[in-house]
Amino acid sequence: MRFSLLPTRLDRYIFRQLFWALIAVTAGLTALIWLTQSLRFVELVVNRGLSLLVFMRLTGLLIPSFIAVILPITTYVVIQFIYQRLAGDREVTVMRAAGLSPFALARPALALALLATGVGYWLNLIVVPTTLASFREFQWEIRNKVAAFLLQEGVFTSISDKLVVYVRGRTPDGSLHGILVDDSRDPAVHATILAESGQLVEGTNGPRVLLMNGSRQEIDHQTGRLNMLTFSENELELANASGPEGERPADMSEVGINDLLHPRLALPRDVPKWIAEAHKRLAGPLASISYALVALVSVLTGAFQRHGGLIRPLLSVLAVVLLVALGLTIDGLAARDNALIPLIWVRTILPGIVCAIVLFAPLRWSRRKLAPTDPPSGTPVGAATA
Secondary structure, three states: OOOOOOOOHHHHHHHHHHHHHHHHHHHHHHHHHHHHHHHHHHHHHHOOOOOHHHHHHHHHOOHHHHHHHHHHHHHHHHHHHHHHHHHHOOHHHHHHHOOOOHHHHHHHHHHHHHHHHHHHHHHHHHHHHHHHHHHHHHHHHHHHHOHHHHOOEOOEEEEEOOEEEEEEEEOOOOEEEEEEEEEOOOOOEEEEEEEEEEEEEEOOOOEEEEEEEEEEEEEEOOOOOEEEEEEEEEEEEOOOOOOOOOOOOOOHHHOOHHHHHOOOOOOHHHHHHHHHHHHHHHHHHHHHHHHHHHHHHHHHOOOOOOOOOOHHHHHHHHHHHHHHHHHHHHHHHHHHOHHHHHHHHHHHHHHHHHHHHHHHHHHHHHHHHHOOOOOOOOOOHHHHHO
């Protein structure tokens, strides 16, 4: 049997079906995830006056991260579905009867898995960190630079995780009435501010609120005492609400692979999480190949059944679901204990190696059995052994 790596017309026929199916399934599932995840940002448009263009720009920056996560799964789904359909239409049976080996049948799927793996590395190492950094920067700008527009009457508005503002009433000229502020930006002091009225003013770093006729209550965490201070005027900084100096802390989702492996920007308690995230990015795209081989084992092994079979496809789906669940568990454990990081690679690579052995090892053994081991008929035994 002649062996060639050059694509044949049959390879192009199957690969074309796989490729366009992967595009359609990935786009549809990405749109569904984008729709569900963007619902938490709809309030910015409906209740807080931001434009639809800002909403689309903000949520659109999340799309590459969605694709990077679902691409191995959609690769598996497409290969399982297309090959199962080819088997149901007896096309796989005809290809086998024409002398095609399991490797020849699997070549289009493996090519698609390699393509998905390359795209996955491009997304994980370059695109996703860049877009998530832009997303967090844009979200930071919305929360800080336009924080004044987020204040609504009768609503506890979370300017950030550490600053909540309540306004009983607001006039068109920007005057505020009945103001309550919960400020925990300073780790040493948790303050509650009450004011009869206030006025929005523009500061050097963004909007501020000029509070009038109020009181500031602080709890000293060291002594546990409540300190109260009354004032006639006081200013509250709305911009840069997440830190005393207005510096946005770096998040591991937006930094490059080198910064993850050498986490100089991370807090000491977050160092194990950053290192585990680096290995997760490096190992994750390889799941496309492993899942593809799981699908191929399901379709290309076993005896032919006239009316098809459900056991092998169901076992294949169950195996991938268990691998995904196992991956989530291992990722969480490795983020707490970096000694478990090798399990990330084992969970990603080992299923593919096992499936490749199951799929291609019988072909190798059959070739060995077909190799001539006895001398041709009519040759003297002594000549053969000489």
